[in-house]
Amino acid sequence: MAITLASLSKRLWIPMAKTYAYPDVMIIEGELQFQEGRRDALTNPIIIAEVLSTSTEDFYRGKKIAAYRTIPTFKEYILIDQYTMQVEQFTKTESGQWLLSEHKGEDSKLSLKFIDFEINLANLYDKVNFDL
Secondary structure (H helix, E strand, O other): OOEEEEOOOOEEEEHHHOEEEOOOEEEEEOOOOEOOOOOOEEOOEEEEEEEEOOOOHHHHHHHHHHHHOOOOOOOEEEEEEOOOOEEEEEEEOOOOOEEEEEEEOOOOEEEOOOOOOEEEHHHHOOOOOOOO
16 A cells, blocks of 8 residues: 655644644555645544654643544554654554553664554664754
């Protein structure tokens, strides 16, 4: 099945929350589905990735993930810390529960569960200067 990577050029419509979101990265499996009558608001991501900042962290871990979880196709949420080499991966099980996996340090590896992709955190953070 085809995979599409969507970034800031597309927004996400969350019908149950009646709101738009602007994820850093969305991955869509299969055909792109849009909000009715629109071509700029996707509705069917399977994976969403966000880069955390001090000002967004609480919102992303609270109301935003709660809204995302109402999307039927949504299965995996990746939170990337911009201040330390740390990634949190939330995956939806077949029974509908969400599991958290934490990845810390340059030797750790992030393997997405719903598409064939993995990356060492050292490579993910390759050009990041934590001293700034």
